[in-house]
Amino acid sequence: GAVVSQHPSRVICKSGTSVKIECRSLDFQATTMFWYRQFPKKSLMLMATSNEGSKATYEQGVEKDKFLINHASLTLSTLTVTSAHPEDSSFYICSAYMTGFYYNEQFFGPGTRLTVL
Amino acid sequence: GIQVEQSPPDLILQEGANSTLRCNFSDSVNNLQWFHQNPWGQLINLFYIPSGTKQNGRLSATTVATERYSLLYISSSQTTDSGVYFCAVPKAAGNKLTFGGGTRVLVKP
Numbered sequence: 001g002a003v004v005s006q007h008p009s010r011v012i013c014k015s016g017t018s019v020k021i022e023c024r025s026l027d028f029q030a031t032t033m034f035w036y037r038q039f040p041k042k043s044l045m046l047m048a049t050s051n052e053g054s055k056a057t058y059e060q061g062v063e064k065d066k067f068l069i070n071h072a073s074l075t076l077s078t079l080t081v082t083s084a085h086p087e088d089s090s091f092y093i094c095s096a097y098m099t100g101f102y103y104n105e106q107f108f109g110p111g112t113r114l115t116v117l
Numbered sequence: 118g119i120q121v122e123q124s125p126p127d128l129i130l131q132e133g134a135n136s137t138l139r140c141n142f143s144d145s146v147n148n149l150q151w152f153h154q155n156p157w158g159q160l161i162n163l164f165y166i167p168s169g170t171k172q173n174g175r176l177s178a179t180t181v182a183t184e185r186y187s188l189l190y191i192s193s194s195q196t197t198d199s200g201v202y203f204c205a206v207p208k209a210a211g212n213k214l215t216f217g218g219g220t221r222v223l224v225k226p
Contacts, residue, residue: 032212038158043203043216091158097212104148104212106205108160 002028002098006109013084014117021079021112023094029074030096034106035067038091050077084116118208119144123217130194130224138189138220140204147207149180150214151189154201163189163202194224 003026013019023033033050048058048069056069066088068080077096081088091113095106120143130136140149151163164171164178166187171178175194180187191198201221205214 043218046213049213093160105150105165106214107162111158
């Protein structure tokens with residue numbers, strides 16, 4: 001299967017700082033990547049769709065100025081949590097879409113655990 | 118939007134037991150994926166199964182698209198099968214996935 005990496009895997013920061021998370025598709029190109037947020041013992045919640053070469057689209061209720069997304073190339077999308085606060089603490093997961101003639105399948109990164117003090 | 122419900126929410130198994138997890142969805146879909154989230158949070162792709170039956174080792178899955186459900190079978194469960202199992206289907210427009218609530222599985226030795 002396709003491999004998606006995320007960096008860092010864990011970050012602890014002070015309130016008010018900004019944190020950048022990278023998501024890379026290692027062995028395929030992805031024009032579309034997705035960012036999810038997951039609270040403890042809950043399901044994944046889609047935050048935004050990252051599109052290479054165009055602006056990201058955000059789900060209802062997600063602040064685009066808080067969660068900046070940049071899809072710089074066909075293998076890299078970044079999520080920046082700006083002016084992070086304790087309520088932004090969560091597990092953030094990215095995915096990349098792999099498309100083919102017979103399938104459209106998402107592959108997920110290992111996640112980034114953000115703790116804001 | 119489309120609703121996805123999984124059952125049961127929690128499952129405790131003795132090692133070696135078999136089990137069936139269910140995923141119901143409220144609208145017709147052209148894609149369904151099953152994932153296993155391990156204790157470290159990594160989602161592992163199990164099946165891409167819009168319809169029909171697939172098998173991979175001790176796991177198999179069946180999707181009956183016309184009746185809007187999918188089943189995941191775990192046979193001869195092992196402690197490494199512990200974790201949360203999610204099914205996900207695309208939303209009405211585009212490739213965005215809607216996830217079910219998950220089934221949390223604990224396999225005891």
